[in-house]
Amino acid sequence: HSPNPLAELLSLFVPKNKKVIVHWHSDIVKQKITYLFYKPIQQAFLKRADKIICTSPQYLETSKQLKNFKEKAVVVPLGLNIERLNTKDNDLKYENIKDKLNGKKVVLSIGRFVEYKGFEYLVESAKYFKENTILVIVGTGPLFGKIEEMIKRENLNDKVILTGKVKNINSFLSKCDVFCLPSISRNEAFGLVLVEALYFGKPLVTTNVEGSGMNFVNIDNFTGFVVEPRNPKALAEAINKILSDEDLYKILSQNAKKRFNEFKIEAIGDKIINLYKDILTYNYSTEGGIKSGRKSC
Numbered sequence: 001h002s003p004n005p006l007a008e009l010l011s012l013f014v015p016k017n018k019k020v021i022v023h024w025h026s027d028i029v030k031q032k033i034t035y036l037f038y039k040p041i042q043q044a045f046l047k048r049a050d051k052i053i054c055t056s057p058q059y060l061e062t063s064k065q066l067k068n069f070k071e072k073a074v075v076v077p078l079g080l081n082i083e084r085l086n087t088k089d090n091d092l093k094y095e096n097i098k099d100k101l102n103g104k105k106v107v108l109s110i111g112r113f114v115e116y117k118g119f120e121y122l123v124e125s126a127k128y129f130k131e132n133t134i135l136v137i138v139g140t141g142p143l144f145g146k147i148e149e150m151i152k153r154e155n156l157n158d159k160v161i162l163t164g165k166v167k168n169i170n171s172f173l174s175k176c177d178v179f180c181l182p183s184i185s186r187n188e189a190f191g192l193v194l195v196e197a198l199y200f201g202k203p204l205v206t207t208n209v210e211g212s213g214m215n216f217v218n219i220d221n222f223t224g225f226v227v228e229p230r231n232p233k234a235l236a237e238a239i240n241k242i243l244s245d246e247d248l249y250k251i252l253s254q255n256a257k258k259r260f261n262e263f264k265i266e267a268i269g270d271k272i273i274n275l276y277k278d279i280l281t282y283n284y285s286t287e288g289g290i291k292s293g294r295k296s297c
Contacts, residue, residue, distance in 0.1 A: 003028050003225050005038060008045040013055035020054045024073075026189035027065045043068070050279055053272070055190045055213050062186070062211030074275065076217065079268025080195045080260075087170050093163045094171040098138070098163065101175075105133040105243045108197075110169055111220035113141030116187035118207065121232050122180060125149055126159040128236035133243060135160045138172055138176070162295075169193075173200050177249075178242055186211040186231045194218055198260040205238045207231075223256045 011020050028035045028042070035042075042065065046052065051075040054060040060073055090098075109179045111117045118135060126135045131266060137147075137160070144162070150159050166172070173179070179197035181188070181204070190213035194204055198217070204224030206214040220226040224242070226235035242249055247289070262266070 001025060001146060003042075004043070009041055011045055012041070013049060014048075014072060016144070019281060020049045021276065022046070022049045022184060023065075024052050024054050024059075024066065026059075026187070027063050029185070048261075049180065050274065053275070056216035057184070058216050059189055059213050076271045076275065077213070077263060078190055078192050078195070078266060079265040080199065080263050081265040083197060083233050085170055085173075085196060085199050087168055089168060089171075091166045091168040091171040093166045094168075097161055097163065101134060101136070103132070105130075105178075105179050106176040107133060107135045107180055107239055108172055109135070109180050110138040110172070110193050111180065112139055112179070113143040113147060115143065116180040116183055116185040118184040119147055119228060121230055123147060123156065123160055123185070125155070125182075125232035126156050126237035127154065127238070128233055128240070128241055129159060130244065135200050135240070136163065136172060136176070136210055138159070138163045138166055138169060140165045147265075169196070169235070171282040172284075173197055176202060178205060178224075178239055180235065180239065181206050181211060181214060182216065182229070182235055183207055183212065188212050188214055189245070190214070191217060193223075195260065195263045198223065198256045201241045201253040201257045203249060203256060205242070207235075219255075219259065222252075223259050224252055252285060270286065 003088035004024065011114050014020060030207060045161065046069045048073065048264065052066065052069060053076050054073055055077050057075050060066060060070065060075060065074060109122055113119060122135065148162060151157060171195055179202045181191050181194060185211055188209060194214060194217040197204060204218040206218045206226055208226050209229055215226050225238040227238050242252060
């Protein structure tokens with residue numbers, strides 16, 4: 001599973017008759033200076049790999065670190081086991097805020113309070129929500145205090161609730177009306193929480209971040225809307241549109257449930273198993289070509 005510098009370095013010493021399969025979760029994005037020194041090792045590791053599994057076509061096509069190895073890459077998205085979503089007990093923190101949510105349309109977001117999540121833009125968008133709409137953000141992180149101060153400064157205490165860390169996100173996902181992920185960079189490589197929201201039939205609002213898998217999960221005008229990043233008004237307009245049109249909401253919700261079927265762990269697991277079988281059955285060269293046998297999937 002990459003990025004994992006130690007494992008990637010050790011893989012260079014794996015005998016050539018052994019297969020190396022890479023599950024590529026994201027590029028190295030933040031550590032730009034460190035990456036300059038590590039790049040030769042990473043590229044040698046990718047050259048050595050027999051197959052590279054990416055989670056979305058968007059990420060694969062825009063990855064500079066994978067650009068020389070696309071011929072050995074395949075797309076298999078992340079899968080979700082629905083058993084983890086079947087917990088029906090309400091989280092204590094949900095119980096504590098449910099009276100504030102009574103009679104409101106609830107916009108939910110979940111994630112760590114870090115810069116690339118773009119929570120400040122979502123909080124600002126609450127200024128433009130319709131009167132009966134409230135924003136709930138679940139999670140914690142280094143920017144939690146900053147967002148908390150922003151809510152106070154902008155007098156949004158009646159429009160935005162921060163829960164902190166919770167034990168059971170299902171309480172929030174099952175009872176919200178719209179799920180929004182306002183991320184601003186391709187550090188948001190996939191957004192598995194979007195798949196969780198699809199399971200509950202929630203329309204999605206995401207941002208058009210080049211290369212992010214968010215908009216592989218969320219199909220614009222089918223499961224929700226995709227808007228420009230760092231744009232609070234655009235977020236609010238999309239959210240208000242979904243919540244003010246019952247027919248649209250019903251269509252998006254039905255489509256969300258249909259879309260979820262493509263991320264069931266059984267289907268994803270079968271794809272990965274078949275891929276591994278192909279790799280073990282056929283003789284690949286270290287350059288990603290095939291010495292014998294049929295072509296890969």
